[in-house]
Amino acid sequence: MSSLSEHYHQLIEMRNYLEHIVGAIPEKDWMLFEELAFQEHKKKGDIILDFNKKCRHIWFLKKGAVRKVENVNGIMRTTHFYVAPFMFTVYRSLLRDVPSLMSIICEENCEFDVIAYAELTKLYSKSHTIERIGRIMAEHQYIEEFDLRRVLLNFDALQRYEYLEANQPEIFQHFQLKDIATFLGITPVSLSRLRKVRWNNRQ
Numbered sequence: 678m679s680s681l682s683e684h685y686h687q688l689i690e691m692r693n694y695l696e697h698i699v700g701a702i703p704e705k706d707w708m709l710f711e712e713l714a715f716q717e718h719k720k721k722g723d724i725i726l727d728f729n730k731k732c733r734h735i736w737f738l739k740k741g742a743v744r745k746v747e748n749v750n751g752i753m754r755t756t757h758f759y760v761a762p763f764m765f766t767v768y769r770s771l772l773r774d775v776p777s778l779m780s781i782i783c784e785e786n787c788e789f790d791v792i793a794y795a796e797l798t799k800l801y802s803k804s805h806t807i808e809r810i811g812r813i814m815a816e817h818q819y820i821e822e823f824d825l826r827r828v829l830l831n832f833d834a835l836q837r838y839e840y841l842e843a844n845q846p847e848i849f850q851h852f853q854l855k856d857i858a859t860f861l862g863i864t865p866v867s868l869s870r871l872r873k874v875r876w877n878n879r880q
Contacts, residue, residue: 688714691737691790694762699813706806713796717789725789726781732770734791738763741787742851746780755856756829758841758848761787766794768818784852834861838871 688711696702702710714737719725726732728748738761745757745767756779759765770777771794801808828840838861841848848857858868 699810706804713792714790717791719783719787723783728780729776732767732777735766737790739788741785754859760847834863837861
């Protein structure tokens with residue numbers, strides 16, 4: 678298999694992920710899309726976007742887990758958990774061309790397909806399908822962010838825990854309890870107590 682064919686074969690996971698959301702992508706349009714993507718490998722603990730750096734890319738997480746962190750009055754707080762397969766970026770920084778208020782950290786060894794946003798937008802005039810994909814993914818991200826902000830602003834710690842159990846149960850296998858605790862807005866000790874109460878209530 679040629680290196681070019683290997684590259685296209687490696688992107689099949691991203692294509693499946695996108696088509697699950699946006700529907701079938703014609704081959705001629707996908708070939709344009711494929712030319713943009715490059716592979717990236719990162720180790721556990723690596724930072725793929727640091728605070729105050731401008732976000733220039735969209736990442737498709739093929740393997741591993743990452744989290745987004747915000748600095749809230751000097752306290753590092755995890756606000757997002759992503760487990761493969763998942764596509765993400767920091768839209769505020771990406772679209773406004775401003776420094777990111779978030780940092781993105783690899784929780785495990787990770788593999789990514791990466792797309793430079795500037796190169797992606799150049800294709801919008803060449804392919805209405807790719808432009809449509811960009812729009813739908815942005816809308817998809819907006820809805821997720823709206824739901825998440827509602828959870829962070831309006832839910833107490835128990836409700837946030839129940840939200841994670843219902844919507845992202847896999848995070849308890851991929852992320853440290855101390856980081857989950859910062860999402861919940863409580864200490865790791867309080868989280869251990871909460872988990873014990875939840876477990877006892879199920880007996």
